[in-house]
Structure formats: C-alpha cells, structure tokens
Amino acid sequence: MDIQLVSFILAILTTLYVALVIYMRMGWGRLPAWKKPHGFNPRTPVSILVAARNEAHNIGTLIEALLAQEYPRELLEIIIIDDHSTDGTSAVVRGYAAQGVQLLVLNESEPLNSYKKKAISEGIARATGELVVTTDADCRMGRQWLATIVAFYEQRELYMVSSPVVYSDEKNAFEEAQTLEFLYLIGLGAAGIGNRHPATCNGANLAYRRDIFYEMGGFAGIDDLASGDDELLLHKVAAHYADRVGFCKSTEAVVYTDAKPTLRELLSQRRRWASKSIKYKDKAIVVLGVSIWLFNAVLLATGVLSLFYPGYAFVLATALTSKFLVELFFLYPLVRFARRPALLAYLPVLTLVHVVYMVYIGLAGNWGKYEWKDRRVR
Numbered sequence: 001m002d003i004q005l006v007s008f009i010l011a012i013l014t015t016l017y018v019a020l021v022i023y024m025r026m027g028w029g030r031l032p033a034w035k036k037p038h039g040f041n042p043r044t045p046v047s048i049l050v051a052a053r054n055e056a057h058n059i060g061t062l063i064e065a066l067l068a069q070e071y072p073r074e075l076l077e078i079i080i081i082d083d084h085s086t087d088g089t090s091a092v093v094r095g096y097a098a099q100g101v102q103l104l105v106l107n108e109s110e111p112l113n114s115y116k117k118k119a120i121s122e123g124i125a126r127a128t129g130e131l132v133v134t135t136d137a138d139c140r141m142g143r144q145w146l147a148t149i150v151a152f153y154e155q156r157e158l159y160m161v162s163s164p165v166v167y168s169d170e171k172n173a174f175e176e177a178q179t180l181e182f183l184y185l186i187g188l189g190a191a192g193i194g195n196r197h198p199a200t201c202n203g204a205n206l207a208y209r210r211d212i213f214y215e216m217g218g219f220a221g222i223d224d225l226a227s228g229d230d231e232l233l234l235h236k237v238a239a240h241y242a243d244r245v246g247f248c249k250s251t252e253a254v255v256y257t258d259a260k261p262t263l264r265e266l267l268s269q270r271r272r273w274a275s276k277s278i279k280y281k282d283k284a285i286v287v288l289g290v291s292i293w294l295f296n297a298v299l300l301a302t303g304v305l306s307l308f309y310p311g312y313a314f315v316l317a318t319a320l321t322s323k324f325l326v327e328l329f330f331l332y333p334l335v336r337f338a339r340r341p342a343l344l345a346y347l348p349v350l351t352l353v354h355v356v357y358m359v360y361i362g363l364a365g366n367w368g369k370y371e372w373k374d375r376r377v378r
Contacts, residue, residue, distance in 0.1 A: 007315045010302055013295040014319045020288070021326045027191030028333060034250040036144065036151040044150050045075045047129030047210070051119035052093075053083040055137035059092050062137055067099055069146045076146070079104060079126060080137075081119040089137075102126070117219040117229045124213055132213065134230070136204040139165075139257045148252040149207055159244035160208040160237045162189060162201035166338050168256040173346070175259035178266065180331065180343040181350060182259070187334045193247040198238040199285050203230030205255040212237060228276040235282060251337070267361070274365020289362075296358040299323075303355070324351040 048066055052059055059080065066078050079102045080093045093103045104122055112118055124132055131153060133146065153161050164186055167179040185200070192199040213233075222232040238245055260266040280286050299319055306312035328347060335341045 003309070003311050003315070006298075006302060006305070006312065010298050010315055010319050013291070013298055014322050016291055017295045018322055018326045020292075021330050023195065024188055024191035025330045025333075027194035028187055028330075030194040031190060031247055031249045034148070034152050034248055034253070036148045036250070036252065037155075040147065040151045042071060042075060042147060042150045042154070044131050044154060045129040046071070046077070046131045046133055046146065046150060047123075047127035048076070048078045048133045048135065048146075049081065049120055049123040049127065050079070050135055050137055051081045051083055051116050051123070052085065052089050052137040053115070054085045054087045054089060056085070056088040056092050058138040059089055060095075062135070062139055063093070063096050063101055065140045065145075067096070067101075068143050070143045071146045071150070073100070075129075077127065077129060078102065079123045081106060081123045083115050083119045084108070114219070114223045114226050114229075116226065117223050120229055121218055124210060124218075127210060130210060131207055132210050133207040134203050134205075135255055136257065139204050139255045141255045142252060144252040145255065148250050149248050152246065152248040152250070152253070153207060156246050157244070158246045159212045159241050160234065161206070161246050161248055162193060162198075162234070163205040163207070163248040163250075163253040163255065164190070164337075165202045165204045165255050165257060166340075167259040170259055171261070174263075175261070176343060177346040177350060178259040179340065180335070180346050181354070183334045183338055183340075183343070184327070184331060187330065190247040190249065193245055196242055197284070198234055198242060198245045199282075199288075200231050201234045204257055205253070206230050206234075208233070208237065212241075216240075222279055225275060225279060227272045228279060231276055232279055235280065235285075239282070249337070251339070254338075267364070270357075270361045271365045274361050277366060293358060293362040296355045296362075299355045300359050320351060324348065327351060 050062065063078070069076070078100065081104045082090045082093065083106050090103060090105060093101060097103070104126060106115070106119055106122065108118065120134065131150065133149065149161055149163055167175065167182050170176045170179060186202065189200040189202065216233070216236040219229065219233065222228050234245065260269060277289055299316070302312050302316045306316050324347065328344065331344065331347065335343050
C-alpha cells in the first residue's frame with residue numbers, strides 16, 4: 001500500500017480522534033464540582049435496587065454500606081432481586097429482613113436473554129420511591145453517597161443522574177491498569193453529559209425517576225439484549241430530556257467496585273458492554289464509535305506494515321504520540337478527581353495495548369454470544 005495514502009488516512013483519523021478527545025475534555029470541564037449543601041434535608045423517597053446472581057460473598061458488604069447511609073430511613077427502601085442464584089444469596093439477604101431489606105426472588109419458567117432487565121423491572125414494579133437508584137452487588141460506597149446524589153437531583157430538578165464508578169483495592173498491576181482504563185470510560189460518559197449529548201453511563205451508580213422509566217416504556221425495545229439496562233435506557237431518556245440528565249461530579253457520590261482478576265473476564269465484560277452498540281439509535285454516537293474503531297484499526301494495520309516496511313514507522317510513531325498526549329490531557333483531571341495520579345504511569349503501555357484491544361472488542365462485541373453470570377447470552 002502506498003505510504004502517502006496510509007499517511008493521509010491516518011493523519012485524518014488522528015486529527016479527528018484528537019479533536020474528539022479535546023471536545024470530551026471540555027465536556028468534563030463544563031461539569032461543575034458538586035458538594036452536598038451543609039444542612040441538607042432530603043425530601044425524596046428513594047428505592048435502591050440491586051439485581052444479584054450468585055453474590056453471597058459480596059451482597060452482605062453492599063447491604064451494610066446501604067444501611068449505613070446517612071439518609072432518613074422513612075424515605076429509603078432497599079430491594080434486592082435474586083436472579084435465580086444457586087448459592088446462598090437469598091439466605092444472606094433474608095438475614096437483613098429485620099432491618100427493612102426486601103428480597104424479591106425471580107422465578108422465570110421460560111428462558112430470557114435479559115435477566116437483569118427483568119430483575120430491575122420487577123424491582124421497580126414493587127418500589128414505592130420517587131427516585132430509583134441502581135447499584136451492583138459487588139459495590140461499596142461511603143455514608144454520604146445517597147444524600148449527595150439526592151441533593152444533586154433535587155437542586156438541579158433532574159430526571160436521571162449518572163454518578164462516578166471507580167475501581168479500588170487492586171491486587172496487582174493488571175488491575176491498576178484497568179482502573180486507569182475504566183476512568184477513561186467513566187470520564188467519556190460524564191463528558192458527554194457535560195456536552196449535553198449523553199452517550200454512556202454505568203448502572204452501578206445510576207438514578208432515575210420511576211415515572212420517567214414508565215414514560216419511556218421501561219426496557220421495551222431494548223430487552224432482547226442481555227446488557228444495556230443503563231446505557232440504552234439513558235439513550236431513551238436523553239432523546240426526550242437531554243437537559244434533565246446530569247452527572248454528579250462529587251467524590252462523595254463515588255461507588256467503588258473491583259477490577260476483573262483475569263484477562264478472560266475483562267474481555268468478556270467489555271464484549272458485553274460493546275454488544276449494546278447494535279441498539280444505538282443516535283446516529284451521531286454510532287458514527288463516533290465507528291470512527292474511533294477505524295482509527296485504532298488503521299493504527300494496528302500501520303503497525304503491522306511497519307514490521308516489513310520501516311518507512312511506516314515514523315507515521316505510526318507520530319500518530320501514537322498524538323494519541324498518548326491527548327489521552328494524557330483527558331485523563332489528568334480524572335485521576336486527580338479519583339485521587340489516583342500515580343495511575344498515569346500505566347498510560348504509555350495502555351496507549352499501545354488499547355489499539356489491539358479496541359479492534360478486538362469492536363469486532364467481538366458485535367459478533368456471537370458471550371458468558372455472563374454463568375449464562376450464554378447475547
């Protein structure tokens with residue numbers, strides 16, 4: 001292939017990627033830091049929903065964190081939906097019945113492809129709160145988590161609130177590198193909201209009005225995919241009320257969870273996340289995703305060519321340097337927000353690995369089935 005043509009294509013794609021990341025960095029900057037007002041007295045009834053499957057080893061820690069929230073108990077209900085667990089998940093939850101924790105056990109006779117959406121829908125049907133807050137069974141949070149999110153929701157008069165999720169308690173360098181990569185994803189979601197074009201969020205820390213869920217028709221139209229109870233619902237709400245979607249940029253609103261211990265589990269999770277893209281109705285988001293994938297695909301192809309034709313090495317080095325610098329520009333305020341600046345040491349390696357990773361996930365996420373919670377799903 002002609003080196004001038006490759007250089008031209010890669011230069012165009014690199015420029016687009018750099019411009020995009022700068023635009024997203026501006027979106028993060030547009031989000032004001034949030035702090036719960038002193039003396040805040042919440043008035044919103046809240047229903048916290050947790051869909052859990054085989055989480056007996058995690059669910060107790062989460063429930064303890066939820067019960068420890070500094071939020072009026074008369075305004076709070078906690079509903080755990082057991083999604084056909086085969087371990088002692090239900091038994092652990094029943095141990096908290098005296099403290100008001102409710103257990104809902106799914107018992108579907110027919111196989112589903114979206115058990116989690118079914119679990120959340122059943123939980124919302126039972127819920128009485130104005131505001132539904134979802135999190136995951138393997139998460140933990142500080143005592144001010146809920147009050148901070150509700151204060152933000154009330155004062156901004158929002159319909160949906162996305163909040164930060166951060167990996168913590170990493171056991172090795174592999175998990176720490178994931179933390180940096182995950183901060184990049186969380187930052188992109190926040191930046192999209194800051195730019196008034198919400199594109200992604202995380203169901204481990206998501207809140208929305210119950211009446212809005214029903215106004216949007218719940219998960220109808222997106223219930224044939226196992227994943228997407230968060231992001232695809234966000235798209236539904238944003239299509240009508242983009243200005244009523246907010247991101248709570250507060251360290252007290254952070255939910256903490258764990259990185260994946262193995263590469264196989266990481267790739268399976270990311271394939272699941274990528275599978276949602278086939279349901280995107282916003283063409284701008286589709287074009288954005290395809291452009292990023294093409295940028296990485298051309299980078300990978302140029303890397304392969306440079307092994308045989310040294311003339312491509314300079315073109316590749318220029319594009320990779322640009323990618324590294326703009327990602328550093330984007331990630332610096334995010335690692336400061338998470339109070340983890342040392343994670344930037346992993347960025348040079350991630351800049352390279354991310355190229356192969358993105359090409360693979362873009363293909364694998366939209367092809368075939370994957371494993372999730374011991375099920376083969378699509």
